[in-house]
Amino acid sequence: MTGINITVNGEARQLPAGSTLADALAASGQPAASFASAVNGEFVARDARATTHLADGDAVFTFQAITGG
Incomplete structure (x- = not known):
């Protein structure tokens, strides 16, 4: 099984092929x-991270959720 190269908040990471966002x-x-x-650039709900x-080449970003009304 080969790895994949992604970025997380702009930092390069290598993960095993088949890895999920979780x-x-x-x-x-x-x-x-x-x-x-x-x-x-597409929001992923918490309950969808494992799937x-x-x-x-994917780019993963994390950020503080803003709530309010």
Whole structure:
């Protein structure tokens, strides 16, 4: 099995092929509930992270969710 090269908040990372967004975020060491996430500019809901598979070249971003009204 080969790896994939992605970026997480602009930093290059290598993960095993078949990795999910949840895998990439777990490797960051931050509590997953503390931020929102996007892949290639598209928001990914927390409950979809485990089923969102990453591909070589994907760009993952994390950010503080803004709430209010």
